[in-house]
Amino acid sequence: MGTVTRGTTNPNRLRRMDRWIAATHGTELRRAADPVAVDLGYGAAPWTAVELLARLRENAPRTRVVGVEIEPARVAAAKPYEREGLVFRHGGFEIPLPQRPLLIRAANVLRQYEEAEVAAVWERLCARLAPADPARGSRGGLLVEGTCDEIGRRHVWVALGPEGPRTVTFATRLGSLDRPSDLAERLPKALIHRNVPGEPVHSFLRDFDRAWAAAAPYASYGARQRWIRTVRDLTTDWPVTDVPSRWRQGEVTVAWGALAPGGVAAG
Missing domain, CATH: 3.40.50.150 (Vaccinia Virus protein VP39)
Structure with missing residues (x-):
């Protein structure tokens, strides 16, 4: 099938x-x-x-x-x-x-x-x-x-x-990343058409970009340190479920309910 x-x-x-x-x-x-x-x-x-x-x-x-x-x-x-x-x-x-x-x-x-x-x-x-x-x-x-x-x-x-x-x-491979919302083009089918204002995934990527911009001073220590600081800031408003050892790999994991289509957007 x-x-x-x-x-x-x-x-x-x-x-x-x-x-x-x-x-x-x-x-x-x-x-x-x-x-x-x-x-x-x-x-x-x-x-x-x-x-x-x-x-x-x-x-x-x-x-x-x-x-x-x-x-x-x-x-x-x-x-x-x-x-x-x-x-x-x-x-x-x-x-x-x-x-x-x-x-x-x-x-x-x-x-x-x-x-x-x-x-x-x-x-x-x-x-x-x-x-x-x-x-x-x-x-x-x-x-x-x-x-x-x-x-x-x-x-x-x-x-x-x-x-x-x-x-x-x-x-992501951190060395190739300009901003986190670059990942939007790789959203799975359940989310890719939901990256529009009013949808939770759009709000998340917006906040991700804002946190990335705020963490710009950490870029002098490398993209990894900037990413870790960015994700740490995201945890204030979003239910990040993983730990810094995964962030170091260029990852962040968020509870599905926070990003599900039609859910309640944070921020």
Whole structure:
């Protein structure tokens, strides 16, 4: 189920997303008896699935990755790259696996869809995630859906659990950033058309730019220090959910409810 994507991809394109997943979801993967991750819509070449396996296994060595593509020719082309822990399957949003995965990564998949279609896709994919298990402290599986530029310098993604959206993460190569609102062009489909006055995501990016401008004196210490100061100032009015160790990576994560379309804008 789904539509064939353009299939464009590049090695190392999804490194920022992968590293965030490994850092924030690694504990869930390590605890699981059979941790399975899905690279949904990996494209015309299998590089992103190969890289996802390597990065997740640094934190969770038993993780298996299944690359899922709706275009049969792409699956056939990826088969020679199968190895222990990595296989490729034909399929789409139905996620053709017997078990519920602990991770579904869908990068640059929904850009070609209409905004009105996103909620149904999210619901379908979240229903395929491994369920939460409070008895062992598990929040269940994670869906990470977002968009990045062609070489992975700028990336925005939404993280969802079985219960629905949790957070939005903005990630960038700091040396290439003029101002935080440059990331607006990489907003996922659920938000990209909402970057207009009156919408929370527009207010957030406005405040992000203002905080960046106010932190200009920190630029003499480097872009990283300026970013950290900027995010620290953002926490006054916005529910930033991550910690300075992630800010140092050129990231900031905000609660989904603060940026959700039609929500109450801060500031």
